[in-house]
Amino acid sequence: MIGIVSYGGYIPRLRLSRKVIVQNMAWYSPVIFAYAQGEKAVANWDEDALSMAVNAACDCLAGQEKAAVDGVYLASTTLPYADRLNADILATALHVREAGLGAADFTGCLKAGTTALISALDALAAGKKKSVLVAAGDQRRTKMASAQEMLYGDGAAALLVGGDRVIAEFQDSYSVSCDFADHYRGAGKEFDYSWEERWAREQGFGKIIPEAITGFLKKTGTSIGDYDRIVYPCYFAATHAGIARRLKADPAKVQDPMHAVCGDTGAAHPLVLLLAVLEEAKPGDRILLAGFGQGCDVLSFRVTEEIRNLKPRRGIRGSLANRAEMTNYAKYIKFRDLIEADLGIRGEANPNASLTILWRNRAKLLGLVGGKCRGCGTPQYTFTPVCVNPDCQAIGQMEDYEFADKGGAVFMYTGDMLAASVDPPAIYGIVDFEGGGRLLADFTDCTLDAIRVGLPVRMSFRRRVKDDMRGFTGYFWKVVPQATEARS
Amino acid sequence: MATGIRDKVAIIGMGCSRFGERWDAGPDDLMVEAFQECIADAGIEKKQIQAAWFGSCLDEVNVGKSALPPSMALRLPNIGVTRTENYCASGTEAFRGAVYAVASGAYDICMAIGVEKLKDIGYAGLPDFASGMGMTNVQWFPNMTAPGCFAMLGSSYAAKYGIDMKELKRAMAHVSAKSHANGALNPKAHLRNPVTEEIILKSPMVAYPLGLFDCCGVSDGSACAIVATPEIARSLGKKDFVTVKALQVSLSNGEEMSYTNWDGSGFVTAAKASTEAYREAGITNPREEISMMEVHDCFSITELITMEDLHISSRGQATKDIMDGFYDLSGKVPCQVDGGLKCFGHPIGASGLRMIYEMYLQIHGRAGERQLKDPKFGLTHNLGGFPFMNVCSIAIVGKQDA
Numbered sequence: 058m059i060g061i062v063s064y065g066g067y068i069p070r071l072r073l074s075r076k077v078i079v080q081n082m083a084w085y086s087p088v089i090f091a092y093a094q095g096e097k098a099v100a101n102w103d104e105d106a107l108s109m110a111v112n113a114a115c116d117c118l119a120g121q122e123k124a125a126v127d128g129v130y131l132a133s134t135t136l137p138y139a140d141r142l143n144a145d146i147l148a149t150a151l152h153v154r155e156a157g158l159g160a161a162d163f164t165g166c167l168k169a170g171t172t173a174l175i176s177a178l179d180a181l182a183a184g185k186k187k188s189v190l191v192a193a194g195d196q197r198r199t200k201m202a203s204a205q206e207m208l209y210g211d212g213a214a215a216l217l218v219g220g221d222r223v224i225a226e227f228q229d230s231y232s233v234s235c236d237f238a239d240h241y242r243g244a245g246k247e248f249d250y251s252w253e254e255r256w257a258r259e260q261g262f263g264k265i266i267p268e269a270i271t272g273f274l275k276k277t278g279t280s281i282g283d284y285d286r287i288v289y290p291c292y293f294a295a296t297h298a299g300i301a302r303r304l305k306a307d308p309a310k311v312q313d314p315m316h317a318v319c320g321d322t323g324a325a326h327p328l329v330l331l332l333a334v335l336e337e338a339k340p341g342d343r344i345l346l347a348g349f350g351q352g353c354d355v356l357s358f359r360v361t362e363e364i365r366n367l368k369p370r371r372g373i374r375g376s377l378a379n380r381a382e383m384t385n386y387a388k389y390i391k392f393r394d395l396i397e398a399d400l401g402i403r404g405e406a407n408p409n410a411s412l413t414i415l416w417r418n419r420a421k422l423l424g425l426v427g428g429k430c431r432g433c434g435t436p437q438y439t440f441t442p443v444c445v446n447p448d449c450q451a452i453g454q455m456e457d458y459e460f461a462d463k464g465g466a467v468f469m470y471t472g473d474m475l476a477a478s479v480d481p482p483a484i485y486g487i488v489d490f491e492g493g494g495r496l497l498a499d500f501t502d503c504t505l506d507a508i509r510v511g512l513p514v515r516m517s518f519r520r521r522v523k524d525d526m527r528g529f530t531g532y533f534w535k536v537v538p539q540a541t542e543a544r545s
Numbered sequence: 546m547a548t549g550i551r552d553k554v555a556i557i558g559m560g561c562s563r564f565g566e567r568w569d570a571g572p573d574d575l576m577v578e579a580f581q582e583c584i585a586d587a588g589i590e591k592k593q594i595q596a597a598w599f600g601s602c603l604d605e606v607n608v609g610k611s612a613l614p615p616s617m618a619l620r621l622p623n624i625g626v627t628r629t630e631n632y633c634a635s636g637t638e639a640f641r642g643a644v645y646a647v648a649s650g651a652y653d654i655c656m657a658i659g660v661e662k663l664k665d666i667g668y669a670g671l672p673d674f675a676s677g678m679g680m681t682n683v684q685w686f687p688n689m690t691a692p693g694c695f696a697m698l699g700s701s702y703a704a705k706y707g708i709d710m711k712e713l714k715r716a717m718a719h720v721s722a723k724s725h726a727n728g729a730l731n732p733k734a735h736l737r738n739p740v741t742e743e744i745i746l747k748s749p750m751v752a753y754p755l756g757l758f759d760c761c762g763v764s765d766g767s768a769c770a771i772v773a774t775p776e777i778a779r780s781l782g783k784k785d786f787v788t789v790k791a792l793q794v795s796l797s798n799g800e801e802m803s804y805t806n807w808d809g810s811g812f813v814t815a816a817k818a819s820t821e822a823y824r825e826a827g828i829t830n831p832r833e834e835i836s837m838m839e840v841h842d843c844f845s846i847t848e849l850i851t852m853e854d855l856h857i858s859s860r861g862q863a864t865k866d867i868m869d870g871f872y873d874l875s876g877k878v879p880c881q882v883d884g885g886l887k888c889f890g891h892p893i894g895a896s897g898l899r900m901i902y903e904m905y906l907q908i909h910g911r912a913g914e915r916q917l918k919d920p921k922f923g924l925t926h927n928l929g930g931f932p933f934m935n936v937c938s939i940a941i942v943g944k945q946d947a
Contacts, residue, residue: 402666406673411680422684437803440681445804469701469809473693473752475670482753485687486697487933489805497802497933499687505753510704521688533685 059181060223060358061216062188063367065116066332067109068212068319068376070502071099073383075207081386082202092207095317099383100196100211102392102479103501103519106133107143108532109213110194110325111150111518116371117190117215118151119462125219126153128189129160130177132169132324134242135196136162137520137530146532147192150518152424152459159186167290169193169324170214171348175230175356177218182227188219195323198247201395205249208292210320214328214373224367225335225344225358231273234352237261258296262349266291267303269353270345277357281306281345284357286334288312289347292321318377324350332373340364381502391479404477407524410531420457425516425534427494428455436460436494458494460516461534465490467512472505488514488536501535513539549791549825553648555778556787556942557771558587561902564766564890565735572608572662573618575767579895580619580658583769588781591619594771595652597626598642600635600659601894602929606672607662615658630894632929633841634794634938635659636768637897641792641938643772653777659899660767661892670763692760694931695844696752701809702850706861710754716864717845718742721758721887723873724842728884730915735762735890759845764890768898770905775945787908790826790922791941793818802933810861812928814937815854819926822939823856828922832857835878835941836920837907839900841928842885851926852880874915882907882915893929897938900925904942921947 074096083089100109110131118126129151131144138146144160159180163173170193177189194213199205218227239257240249251257266289274280281287281304291297291314301311312330314321322329327348334344342360347353371379383389390396418440420426427438432451435444436458444451470486477483484500486508500508501519514536522531560583562575570578584591599612608614612626629638636659643655666672671691678686703713722742728734740758748756778786795818801807819831828834835857842848849867852858857878858866866872872880883889883903886896904923906912922943929936 402668403670403673408680408683410684414681414684418681418684435804439799439803441799445798445800447800447804447806469697471693471696471700471752471755472750473688473690473696474749475690475692475751476688477673478688482750483688483693485689485693486700487802487809493805495803495805497687498685510700531684 058223058226059178059220060218060226062219062222062224063117063121063217064332064335064372065113065118065215065370066213066329066373066376067113067116068098068373069100069104069109070379070381071101071383072096072380073099073389077384077386078206086202089202089204089207092204097210097320098212099389099392101502103521103535104196104211105137105520105530106135106194106196106213107137107146108518108520109196109211110192110215111147113194113213113215114147114151114190114192115461115518117217119370120368121217123151123153125188126190127157127159128177128180128186129153129158130163130173130189130191132163132173132191132193133195134164134167134169134324136164146423149419149423150532151190152420152426167324167350168348168352168354170326170328171346171354171356174216174218174328175232175354178227178230181218181220188217191216191218193325193328195325197249197323198393200248201390204254205251208321210322212319212322212329213325214332216328222363222366223361224364225360228357228359229277230354230356231269231276232352232354233265233269233272235265236351237265238351258293262291262293263296263299265353266300266347266349269355270304270347273355283343284310284345285342286310286312286338286344288327288330288334288344290314290321290326290330290349292316329373336372336374338364400477407526409524409527410522410529423532425459425461427458427460429458430454431456436490436492438494438496460490460494460496463490463492463516465514467508467510467514467538468495469510470500470508484508486536499535501537503538508538515539550644550648551790551826552775552788552945554644554772554789555775555783555945556789556905557773557778557781557783558583559770559902559905560586561733561768561899562766563733564764564892564899566664567765568664570765572614572660575662575765576615576618576658576660579767579769583771587771589654589771592622593654594621594624594656595654596624596646597621597656597658598639599626599628600639600657600897601628601661602630602632602635603661603663603672603893604630606666607894608660632936633843633893633896634927634929634936635894635897636899637925637927637938637940638794640770640898640901640940641794643770644789644792647772647774654771654773656769656771657898658767658769659895659897661894662765663763663892664765690752692755692844693752695847696755698809698850698932699754699846702846705808705810708864713864714746714754715742716849716867717759718745719867720842720845720848721745724881724885724887727874727881727915728888730913731884731889734884734888735764736884736888755844755846761843761886762888762890764892766890766892766895766899768895768902770898770901786945787905787942788945789940790943791822791939793822793825794936794938796936797930797934799934811850811854812932812935812937814935815851815926815928818937818939819855822941826922826941828941831855832878834922835924836922837882837904837917838878838880838924838926839883839885839903840880840926842881842887843891843928847928848880851928855924855926879917882912882917897925897927897940901940901942908942908944
C-alpha cells in the first residue's frame with residue numbers, strides 16, 4: 058500500500074478582510090465588490106512561498122522518520138529562484154539527507170501541486186522511492202484593486218507519501234494537459250495577466266474540471282457517488298457549485314474552496330483543501346482530489362484506520378485558528394512592496410551574501426542545526442568547534458542538534474524603533490530552548506506589548522533578506538512568541 | 546612573576562578636542578586639536594615621541610584602515626604607529642599599547658591617540674552594523690541596533706530582580722539627568738543642557754524600554770595622551786604626576802549568547818575586568834577607595850548595571866544607590882563627572898582616552914566648575930559590542946603616591 062503518511066499545513070497568521078480592500082479601492086474599481094465576502098490570508102512581510110512551504114513541511118515531518126525521506130518535491134508558481142533549486146533550500150531547512158535524495162521544483166502552472174503529488178506517488182508505485190515529501194506554497198503578487206487581489210490568498214501545505222503507516226491509500230490518478238491560459242505570468246513579470254473572467258469560468262474551471270473528473274471515473278470504473286469527499290479549487294463561487302451540479306455530486310460532499318477564510322492559495326490550494334478534508338476524515342472515506350491549471354489532475358485516496366494514530370498538528374485548522382486581523386490597507390500594500398516608503402539611509406546597507414559561507418554553514422543557517430557536545434551533552438548554536446560549556450570546552454566534539462523543532466522561552470527582548478524595518482519596531486531578543494541552548498534572533502508574528510520574559514516561543518522559517526539588486530533571497534529562523542493575540 | 550602595571554608609567558600630558566557634531570572638522574582637524582593641547586601639556590617636542598598607538602573603531606565610515614591617519618595628520622616623524630580596534634575599548638587599547646611599550650623598557654616616551662568621525666554618514670545613531678559584523682554573522686544576526694541590544698538588558702534585569710519597569714525607568718532617568726547636569730558644567734561637552742527626569746521619562750521610545758534621553762550622544766572627537774617612565778617624568782620637571790594603577794581588558798567568549806548560565810543582569814566581562822583591576826591597583830574596597838568614575842554609559846541601563854559589575858553597588862542595589870544620589874557629582878563616588886558618553890559624547894575610538902583625560906584633569910585640580918575635592922583614584926570603563934558579546938576595558942589612574 059502506498060499513499061499519504063502525514064500532512065502539515067501553514068496559513069499565515071495575518072488576515073485581511075476583503076471589506077478593507079473595498080473600502081480603500083472600490084472608488085477605483087467598483088467591480089471588486091463582487092468578491093467582498095470574508096477575508097484572505099496574507100503572508101507577513103518576511104514570508105514567501107518557500108518559507109511557508111518550509112513551515113508546512115516541518116508540521117508534516119514532526120515525529121516522522123526524516124532519515125527515510127529520499128525525495129523532496131516543491132510546487133509553486135512564485136519560487137524565489139529561477140536557477141537554484143528551491144526544493145534543495147527546502148530540504149536543507151528540513152535537515153533531511155543529501156546523499157540519495159532526489160529533489161525537484163514543480164512550477165509553471167497552478168496544478169503544479171497535484172502534479173508533484175502524482176509524480177511522487179508514481180515514483181513510489183514504481184518502487185523507485187520510499188518516502189517523498191511534497192510541499193506546495195504560493196504567494197502571488199497582485200495589483201491593487203484587481204480581482205486577483207480579492208481572490209488570492211497565501212498559504213502552503215505539505216504531504217509525506219510513502220508505504221508505511223499510510224493514512225490515506227492512493228488509488229489512481231488521471232490527468233488532462235492542455236494550453237488553456239485564462240491567465241499567464243510571463244517570465245520575469247510580477248503580476249498575472251488575465252483574460253475575460255466569463256471565459257475562464259465557462260470554458261476553463263466549469264468545463265475542464267468536470268471533464269477531467271469524468272475521465273478519471275471512466276478510467277477507474279467508479280462513479281461520483283463512490284466518493285465521500287470531492288475536492289477541487291475554483292475561486293468563482295457559482296462556478297464551483299456549477300461543477301458539482303454538472304458532476305451530479307452531492308453538494309454536501311464537496312469541499313468548500315475556503316474563499317471566506319483564506320482565499321485561493323495557488324499551486325498549494327488543492328493540497329490545502331485536501332488537508333482540510335483529511336483533518337475531518339474518518340477511516341474508509343474515499344476522497345477525490347482535482348488540481349486545475351493548463352488542464353487538470355485528478356487523484357483519489359481511501360482513508361485508512363491509521364489516520365486515528367496521527368498525532369495532532371497545526372495543519373490548516375490550527376493555522377486558521379492562529380489569526381491576527383490586518384486592518385491597515387497601506388500596511389498590506391507596503392508588506393507586498395506595492396508602494397515605496399522611505400526606509401532611511403540606514404536601510405540602504407546591502408551587503409551581498411557570501412555563497413561560500415552559505416554552503417559551509419548550510420545546515421546551521423538554513424536548518425538551524427546547532428551542536429550537541431559529545432563530551433558534556435550541552436546543546437549550543439555556535440560557529441566555533443569549541444564547546445561553550447566552561448567546564449567542558451571540548452574541541453571538535455559536536456554532533457548535529459536540531460533547534461528548529463524545539464520550544465523555548467523569552468530570555469531578553471526589545472522593540473527597536475531605530476532599526477530599519479518595514480514593520481517597526483523591529484522586535485528581537487534572546488531565547489532559551491527547552492533542553493538547553495540559547496539563540497539570538499529576530500521575533501516575528503507578534504506585537505511588543507504582548508511579550509514578556511519567560512513567554513513560550515516556537516521557531517519559524519522566514520525570509521530575512523530580499524536583495525533586489527542581485528536577485529538574492531536569504532532565509533533564517535525567527536522566534537514566534539506563543540499565545541499572542543493582537544491586531545496588526 | 547608578573548607584578549602588574551601599577552606606578553610603572555606616568556601620564557605626562559593629555560589633550561582632548563571639543564566633542565560634538567563637528568560639521569566644521571574632519572578627523573585630521575580633530576586629532577590636531579587634541580594633539581596640540583596634549584603636547585603643550587607634556588612640554589616636549591614632537592620628535593621626542595618614540596612610538597604611538599591609534600584607536601579608531603568604525604573604519605568603514607571613519608578614517609579607514611591602518612595607523613596612517615594620525616601619522617599623516619600630525620606629520621609624526623616616521624615613528625612606529627599601530628592601530629588598535631576593539632569596539633568601544635579602542636581608545637583604551639591605544640592607551641594600553643603606549644603604556645605597555647613604556648613599561649617594557651622598549652621606549653621612554655609614547656603616545657596614544659584616538660579619533661572617531663561619526664557625523665559624516667547622513668543619519669542619526671551609529672552606522673548600520675551589517676557592514677561591520679563579519680560575513681557569517683551578517684547571515685543570521687537579527688536586524689539590531691546598539692540601543693536595541695542594550696535595551697534587551699532592561700527586560701532581563703527587571704525580570705531577575707522583580708523590579709517594575711516604571712521604577713527601573715525612573716532610576717535610568719536619574720542616571721541621564723545626573724550626566725546632563727555634569728555635562729552642563731563642561732565647555733568641551735557635546736550636550737550642555739540640564740534636563741529633568743520628567744522630560745527624560747517623556748522622551749520618545751527608541752528601543753523599549755530606552756527612550757531618546759537614555760541614549761548617549763553620537764559625536765565627533767579626538768583625545769590624546771603622552772606617557773613616559775616616572776624617571777622621564779621627573780626629568781621633565783613634572784611633580785605630583787598621575788600614574789597608571791591598573792589596565793585590564795576582558796572579552797566575552799560566547800557563553801552569554803549560547804550557554805544558559807548567564808542571567809542577563811550584568812556584564813560578565815566588566816565584573817571580571819574590575820576585579821582584576823582592583824587587584825592590580827591594590828584597591829580592596831572600591832566603594833570606599835575609588836574617588837570618581839567615567840563609565841561606558843552608552844545607554845542609561847548600561848551605566849545602571851555597570852555600577853554592580855564594578856562592585857561599587859551590591860547586586861540588585863544599583864537603582865537604590867542611584868536614587869540616593871550616590872553617583873551624583875555631590876555623592877560618595879561621582880560618576881560621569883565630565884558628562885559621560887551621554888553628554889560629553891561618544892566618538893568611539895576617542896572615548897577611552899577622553900575618560901582618562903577627565904580623571905587626569907581632576908587629579909591635577911584642573912576640572913573647573915566640576916572639580917572634585919582631592920580625588921585619589923579615578924576609574925574608567927569601556928564596554929564595546931553587545932551585552933551578550935562584548936569587549937570591556939578598565940583603567941585606574943591615580944596620584945603618583947596614592
